[in-house]
Amino acid sequence: DVFSGQKTTVFETMSIMAAERPGGCCNLGQGFPDNELEGPEGMKQAATAAMLPPNSNQYPPMMGLPELRQAVAAHSGRHAGLPVDWQRETLVTVGATEALAAAFLALLNAGDEVIFFEPLYDSYVPMARRAGAVPRIVQLHPPSWSIDAAELEAAFSPRTRLLVLNTPHNPTGKVFNQQELELLAALCQHHDCLCLLDEVYEHLVFPGGAPHVSLRSLPGMADRCLRIGSAGKTFSFTAWKVGWLTGPADMVAAVAKAHQFITFTVPSAMQRAVAHGLEHEQSFYSGLGPLLQRKRQLLAGQLQQLGFSVLPADGTYFLVADFGGLLPAGSTEDDVAFCQRLVRDAGVALIPASAFYADKATAPRTLVRFVFCKTDEKLQAAVDALRSYL
Numbered sequence: 001d002v003f004s005g006q007k008t009t010v011f012e013t014m015s016i017m018a019a020e021r022p023g024g025c026c027n028l029g030q031g032f033p034d035n036e037l038e039g040p041e042g043m044k045q046a047a048t049a050a051m052l053p054p055n056s057n058q059y060p061p062m063m064g065l066p067e068l069r070q071a072v073a074a075h076s077g078r079h080a081g082l083p084v085d086w087q088r089e090t091l092v093t094v095g096a097t098e099a100l101a102a103a104f105l106a107l108l109n110a111g112d113e114v115i116f117f118e119p120l121y122d123s124y125v126p127m128a129r130r131a132g133a134v135p136r137i138v139q140l141h142p143p144s145w146s147i148d149a150a151e152l153e154a155a156f157s158p159r160t161r162l163l164v165l166n167t168p169h170n171p172t173g174k175v176f177n178q179q180e181l182e183l184l185a186a187l188c189q190h191h192d193c194l195c196l197l198d199e200v201y202e203h204l205v206f207p208g209g210a211p212h213v214s215l216r217s218l219p220g221m222a223d224r225c226l227r228i229g230s231a232g233k234t235f236s237f238t239a240w241k242v243g244w245l246t247g248p249a250d251m252v253a254a255v256a257k258a259h260q261f262i263t264f265t266v267p268s269a270m271q272r273a274v275a276h277g278l279e280h281e282q283s284f285y286s287g288l289g290p291l292l293q294r295k296r297q298l299l300a301g302q303l304q305q306l307g308f309s310v311l312p313a314d315g316t317y318f319l320v321a322d323f324g325g326l327l328p329a330g331s332t333e334d335d336v337a338f339c340q341r342l343v344r345d346a347g348v349a350l351i352p353a354s355a356f357y358a359d360k361a362t363a364p365r366t367l368v369r370f371v372f373c374k375t376d377e378k379l380q381a382a383v384d385a386l387r388s389y390l
C-alpha cells in the first residue's frame, strides 16, 4: 500500500521523545503555542456555552454552521480582499489537515501531476500520492529560500493539474513576495492548472517584512485557487481542529463531496466558538505578528551566540538554523542524528529539516527547525540547556 514505507510523523515522534525523557525536556519541536499564548478567553467561554441549552449537540450541517461560514466569508473579504459567497464558496473542515486531504482526493485523478515546493509540510506528498497523483517537486534554495524560475518552469507539463503553495511557509518562515507570486500566477494560467493555497499562517507575519498576499488575489487567479485557513494557527487553538476552505463554488462543491465521506462535519461547539473569534476577537490575531517577531529575535540572537547560523524569515513561529558550525571538523553527523543527540543529552527537542523533504537524499544535512511560540522563560530554558551542553 502507499503508506507502507511511511514512518509515524516526525511531530508525534519528537513530542513523545520529549514527554518521555527522564528529567524533562524543552520541546521546541512540534509547532504548538504554550498555554499562556492560547487564544482569547471569550472563545473558550463561547465553546463551553455552545454545548449548553438552547444550543444543539447534534450533527451540524455538512458544510459547516452558517454562523461560522458567514464569519469565514467576512474574514476572507476583510483580510485577503477576497469577498466570497458564504453559501457557495465556503466549507468548514476538521483542521487544515482535512481540508488538504479532501482537496487532494477531490481534485486529483490517477496520473495527474502536482507541483510542490520543498521543504514541505509532511502530509502533502503522502496524501497526494494516495490520491493517485505524481508529485513534481521544486526546491526552495537556502538561505533565502529563493525559487529558480527555470526549475519552476521545468516542473510544469501537460499533466500538471495542481500547484500547492504554502505561504507563510512551514518550516522556513518564508513569505512569498509579489514578484514570486506573479511568476506563479503567470505559469498557472499558461498551463491552466489549479492551486491549493495553504495559508494557515496568514496572520503570523512580522511588521516590516514581506506582507502576506494571497495568490488568489492576483488577476486571473480567483477562479482556480482554493484557500485554506485554520483556527489552530489564527487563534492558537491547535486542539480544536477547526479549519476552513474558500474558493470558487465548483471547486468548493467538489471538495465537499470528499469531506462528506471523510468526516461529514465538524464539532459544533468548536465551530460556534471560532465564529465568535473571527467576528469579535480580531485583536488576538492582529497581535500575533509583533509578539512572534520579538520572540524570534530573542531566540535568534542567543542561537547565533551559541554558534548556530540563523536563516532569515518574515513570518510563522518557526526558525530554521544551521548547526554545521558546531560540529567538530570532519564530523558527518546529520540533522536526524543531531536532533536525537540533543533530545537525549541536552533535553531540547527540535525537528530535523530533512523531515520536510520527500526525498531525504535532496535534503540539506545540517538544518534544524526551532519553534518559538513559547513563553520567554521556556525559550530561555531551552537556550540555557543548549549552552550548558554544547
Ligand code: PMP
Pocket (backbone or CB within 6 Å): 031, 094, 095, 096, 097, 098, 121, 166, 170, 198, 200, 229, 230, 231, 232, 233, 238, 241, 242, 243
Ligand atoms: N499546513 C501547514 C503548513 C501546517 O503547518 C499545519 C499545522 N501543522 C497544517 C497545515 C495543519 O493544520 P491543522 O492543525 O489545522 O490541521
Ligand code: GLN
Pocket (backbone or CB within 6 Å): 009, 011, 012, 029, 030, 031, 032, 170
Ligand atoms: N504543524 C505543526 C508543525 O509543523 C504540527 C502538526 C502536527 O503535529 N501534525 O509542527
